[in-house]
Amino acid sequence: MSGSEAEKQAAARAAAALVRDGDLVGLGSGSTVAHLFPALAARGLAIRCVAASPSSEQAARAVGLEVVPFEQLARLDVAIDGADQITRDGWLIKGGGAAHTREKIVAAAADRFIVIGGAEKLVDALEPPIPLELLEFGLAATLAALQPVTLRDVPRSPDGGIIADYHGPIEDPAQLATRLSATPGVVDHGLFPPELTNTAIIARGEGILAFEIPHG
Numbered sequence: 001m002s003g004s005e006a007e008k009q010a011a012a013r014a015a016a017a018l019v020r021d022g023d024l025v026g027l028g029s030g031s032t033v034a035h036l037f038p039a040l041a042a043r044g045l046a047i048r049c050v051a052a053s054p055s056s057e058q059a060a061r062a063v064g065l066e067v068v069p070f071e072q073l074a075r076l077d078v079a080i081d082g083a084d085q086i087t088r089d090g091w092l093i094k095g096g097g098a099a100h101t102r103e104k105i106v107a108a109a110a111d112r113f114i115v116i117g118g119a120e121k122l123v124d125a126l127e128p129p130i131p132l133e134l135l136e137f138g139l140a141a142t143l144a145a146l147q148p149v150t151l152r153d154v155p156r157s158p159d160g161g162i163i164a165d166y167h168g169p170i171e172d173p174a175q176l177a178t179r180l181s182a183t184p185g186v187v188d189h190g191l192f193p194p195e196l197t198n199t200a201i202i203a204r205g206e207g208i209l210a211f212e213i214p215h216g
């Protein structure tokens with residue numbers, strides 16, 4: 001296992017240890033969270049999970065986790081997910097795997113959202129690109145309103161959204177998040193504000209850095 005793969009596994013195992021018997025658990029997606037599924041299954045807890053992507057659903061089921069639909073559940077006890085970038089004050093960029101819309105819904109529904117990653121995910125300041133999910137209707141007009149933006153050559157989201165990336169500067173993440181959310185045609189973007197996240201678990205070499213995200 002490469003150093004960074006070992007860090008992903010260490011962060012995922014540390015997060016798995018925080019899940020309690022009986023929890024409703026939100027599962028994110030990506031290569032870091034892939035290490036969470038066997039770690040959770042190994043604990044043998046009576047938990048039910050919802051998955052933010054079809055690939056996570058399949059991988060979680062493959063190790064014996066119970067995955068239930070997310071249409072009828074108003075809240076989750078905990079959600080765990082990776083990120084592309086994590087700042088010390090709790091801003092995240094997500095969506096490298098194009099699943100940020102569903103991942104944000106899962107994170108927002110959880111009483112406690114834990115973000116996990118290897119050391120390279122912890123950054124001093126967020127850097128573009130910011131993943132976007134867009135409606136096809138009016139796409140050219142949406143792209144014109146969002147410049148600079150590029151379409152990503154990946155399949156549509158499970159909800160039919162088109163995946164793109166915003167490449168402009170991120171001087172004020174809150175202001176930019178507001179602007180992206182307010183642009184008609186944007187389903188959602190990959191900027192996750194600190195209010196969404198409770199705990200960050202970063203693995204660096206043999207060590208684990210866990211910190212709570214200050215709210216307000």
Ligand code: 5RP
Nearest residue numbers: 030031032082095096097099
């Ligand atoms: C998918 C995501 C992932 O959590 C993010 O891209 C990190 O992925 P990985 O753990 O493979 O580095 O946001 O939409």
